[in-house]
Amino acid sequence: DQQVKQNSPSLSVQEGRISILNCDYTNSMFDYFLWYKKYPAEGPTFLISISSIKDKNEDGRFTVFLNKSAKHLSLHIVPSQPGDSAVYFCAAATSGTYKYIFGTGTRLKVLA
Amino acid sequence: GAGVSQSPRYKVAKRGQDVALRCDPISGHVSLFWYQQALGQGPEFLTYFQNEAQLDKSGLPSDRFFAERPEGSVSTLKIQRTQQEDSAVYLCASSRGGLEKLFFGSGTQLSVL
Numbered sequence: 001d002q003q004v005k006q007n008s009p010s011l012s013v014q015e016g017r018i019s020i021l022n023c024d025y026t027n028s029m030f031d032y033f034l035w036y037k038k039y040p041a042e043g044p045t046f047l048i049s050i051s052s053i054k055d056k057n058e059d060g061r062f063t064v065f066l067n068k069s070a071k072h073l074s075l076h077i078v079p080s081q082p083g084d085s086a087v088y089f090c091a092a093a094t095s096g097t098y099k100y101i102f103g104t105g106t107r108l109k110v111l112a
Numbered sequence: 113g114a115g116v117s118q119s120p121r122y123k124v125a126k127r128g129q130d131v132a133l134r135c136d137p138i139s140g141h142v143s144l145f146w147y148q149q150a151l152g153q154g155p156e157f158l159t160y161f162q163n164e165a166q167l168d169k170s171g172l173p174s175d176r177f178f179a180e181r182p183e184g185s186v187s188t189l190k191i192q193r194t195q196q197e198d199s200a201v202y203l204c205a206s207s208r209g210g211l212e213k214l215f216f217g218s219g220t221q222l223s224v225l
Contacts, residue, residue, distance in 0.1 A: 041218065043116070043219055045216070098160055103154050
């Protein structure tokens with residue numbers, strides 16, 4: 001029973017182009033979402049978050065979009081840089097709780 | 113230190129051996145989490161502490177897994193009688209509390225032979 005799904009295990013994008021990473025969830029109680037980036041042999045590092053009262057949150061080159069009716073969120077990276085090559089995890093939680101549920105990750109490769 | 117520190121970075125254990133994994137959270141962080149990450153998977157929740165209280169241990173796979181945080185700071189995850197299926201990266205994370213973003217350590221990679 002996977003409540004948070006990242007259906008694309010990998011993605012390759014040319015440097016300078018847009019990277020779009022997708023995440024779907026099944027639990028309608030989730031109202032807080034985060035994206036993490038992970039390099040090999042390191043722990044995940046926080047990238048950007050969004051709560052369900054918004055449908056978009058932007059931080060520099062990173063924008064997260066939330067479509068509550070579709071139970072879908074996406075992370076856009078523009079422009080993509082080789083240093084963005086990493087595994088990206090989305091995570092979801094419900095307000096008033098503490099438990100984050102993570103997806104299985106998408107490996108992004110940005111080609112120079 | 114500035115971040116979450118975990119030790120050891122790598123641990124090789126023979127099947128049946130007991131192991132102890134240590135986590136030093138960010139100073140002042142109330143919440144501490146342990147996650148298990150199998151190869152090619154996302155982190156899976158194991159247990160949660162608020163200060164020294166273990167409020168949720170629903171993710172611990174079996175009674176061979178035990179976690180403690182006696183003084184509300186450093187935490188130890190102990191696995192008794194390790195099995196091959198315990199091989200994974202064990203991640204510790206801390207936060208200021210509530211639904212705050214988690215700060216992760218680099219993890220301990222456990223290999224059970």
